[in-house]
Amino acid sequence: MYDGRKGSSSPFEQTVYLLSAAGRAADALLADRxxxxxxxxxxxxxxxxxxxxxxxxxxxxxxxxxxxxPEVSRALDELLAxxxxxxxxxxxxxxxxxxxxxxxxxxxxxxxxxxxxxxxxELLAPLTKGQRTELNALLRRVCAKAARxxxxxxxxxxxxxx
Numbered sequence: 001m002y003d004g005r006k007g008s009s010s011p012f013e014q015t016v017y018l019l020s021a022a023g024r025a026a027d028a029l030l031a032d033r034x035x036x037x038x039x040x041x042x043x044x045x046x047x048x049x050x051x052x053x054x055x056x057x058x059x060x061x062x063x064x065x066x067x068x069x070p071e072v073s074r075a076l077d078e079l080l081a082x083x084x085x086x087x088x089x090x091x092x093x094x095x096x097x098x099x100x101x102x103x104x105x106x107x108x109x110x111x112x113x114x115x116x117x118x119x120x121x122e123l124l125a126p127l128t129k130g131q132r133t134e135l136n137a138l139l140r141r142v143c144a145k146a147a148r149x150x151x152x153x154x155x156x157x158x159x160x161x162x
Contacts, residue, residue, distance in 0.1 A: 019142075026119055033115040037108070038082075042067060042075040047109040050085060050101040057096040084108050 011017070034040055045065050050056065056064065062072040076099055079085040084105035090098045101109075124132050 022123065026123060029119045029122065030116060033119065034112065037111065037115075038078070039108070039112060040075075042071055043079060044109075044112050046072060046075050046079060047084065047101065047105055047112070050099065051106065051109055055098045055100040057090075057098050061099065079105065082108075 031040065034044075042065075045067065046061065049061060049065060053064070058073060058076060059069060061076070062069040065072060076085065076087075080087055080099075082104075084102055085099045086102050087097055087099050090096050124135070127135065
């Protein structure tokens with residue numbers, strides 16, 4: 001691991017840079033696979049949320065995913081056109097369009113996960129099974145710390161309002 005105080009050859013050997021490079025490579029490989037399915041990260045996020053948490057109103061889904069509403073709406077329109085989700089109008093405290101996952105959407109989600117598994121196998125081919133397990137456990141810890149740090153950087157909700 002790079003440590004500028006110990007004279008390592010390059011600051012780009014720091015773990016943070018290597019994680020970033022590996023992430024970019026994984027994103028590019030996934031994007032190539034998903035492009036053949038006319039899918040992307042937002043499609044995956046929408047399908048995953050509907051599979052895990054069930055039906056959502058459009059604006060609620062965008063808020064849950066913490067993605068821009070127009071981006072989620074565009075993905076939903078594409079998923080609706082492909083019959084991977086279905087839409088219904090519900091009259092509860094006003095009129096809301098609610099979207100749910102279809103059986104074809106469940107299949108599509110499994111295919112996206114299969115693509116991710118294939119990319120993972122490709123990228124982690126140089127590692128043994130034990131090293132892959134260890135890397136996964138370490139990255140889970142790093143991601144948990146990153147999530148806590150990001151949550152701490154978020155402005156606190158206004159508790160006076162309400």
